[in-house]
Amino acid sequence: MYFIGIDLEGVLIPEIWKSLAKKTNIKELELTTKDIPNYQDLMKNRIRVLKKKNIKAKVLFEIAKTISPLKGAVKFLSEIRKSHQVIILSDTFFNLSLPIFKKLNFPTVLCHHLIVDSKGMVIGMKRCATDHKRKTISFMNKLSANTIAIGDSYNDLAMLKEAKFGILFKSTKKIISQNKNFFNCDSYRVLLNTINKKHKEWSKNNVK
Numbered sequence: 001m002y003f004i005g006i007d008l009e010g011v012l013i014p015e016i017w018k019s020l021a022k023k024t025n026i027k028e029l030e031l032t033t034k035d036i037p038n039y040q041d042l043m044k045n046r047i048r049v050l051k052k053k054n055i056k057a058k059v060l061f062e063i064a065k066t067i068s069p070l071k072g073a074v075k076f077l078s079e080i081r082k083s084h085q086v087i088i089l090s091d092t093f094f095n096l097s098l099p100i101f102k103k104l105n106f107p108t109v110l111c112h113h114l115i116v117d118s119k120g121m122v123i124g125m126k127r128c129a130t131d132h133k134r135k136t137i138s139f140m141n142k143l144s145a146n147t148i149a150i151g152d153s154y155n156d157l158a159m160l161k162e163a164k165f166g167i168l169f170k171s172t173k174k175i176i177s178q179n180k181n182f183f184n185c186d187s188y189r190v191l192l193n194t195i196n197k198k199h200k201e202w203s204k205n206n207v208k
Contacts, residue, residue, distance in 0.1 A: 003140045007151040008090035011169050012073040023063050033153035034172050056120040065099045076188040089133040133159035146202045165198055
C-alpha cells in the first residue's frame with residue numbers, strides 16, 4: 001500500500017486565517033503555524049482576538065466559502081489519488097472548511113471542529129485527537145505502508161519525521177534550513193514527479 005498524508009492550508013489551499021486577517025484588517029490574525037510552533041497557543045490567541053474584535057463565527061465561515069484551492073492543487077490531488085491512499089491531515093476545522101473540501105472533490109479529511117456559543121462567537125475547539133497527524137502516519141507504518149507526508153509548517157514536522165519520506169512544500173526558508181533532512185520543493189510538478197519516483201523506487205525494491 002502506498003499512503004500519503006498531506007496538510008491542507010499552505011499546501012492545497014491558501015491560509016484561511018490570512019484571508020480573514022485581510023478581510024477584517026486585523027493583522028494579529030495573520031499568524032499561522034509557519035510563525036508559531038505551538039498550535040494550542042496559536043488558537044488561543046486567535047480566539048482571544050476574535051472575542052476582542054467581536055468577530056462572529058459566521059464572518060469566518062463566509063470568508064471560508066470564498067477560498068479556492070491553489071492553482072494546480074485539484075489536478076495534483078486527483079493524480080496522486082489514482083495510485084495512493086490519500087488522507088488530508090489538517091489542523092483546520094470541519095465546520096469551517098467543508099465548502100473547501102467540496103472544491104477539492106471531497107477527499108478524506110481528519111481535522112478538528114470549531115465550538116461556537118449561542119451568541120455566535122468562537123469559544124474553543126474540539127480536537128479530533130491530540131497529535132493526530134503523527135499518530136495517523138504511525139498507524140499506517142504499522143500496516144507496512146510506504147508512507148509519505150507532505151506539509152509546510154511547524155505543526156507538520158512530527159508527521160514528516162514519522163513518515164518513511166517527508167516533504168516540505170512551499171515552506172519558509174527558516175523551516176527548511178532547520179529541517180534539511182526533508183526533501184523540499186514549491187511546485188506541484190516537482191512534487192508529483194518526486195512522489196512517482198519514490199513510488200517506483202519502493203516498487204523496484206519490493207518494499208511493503
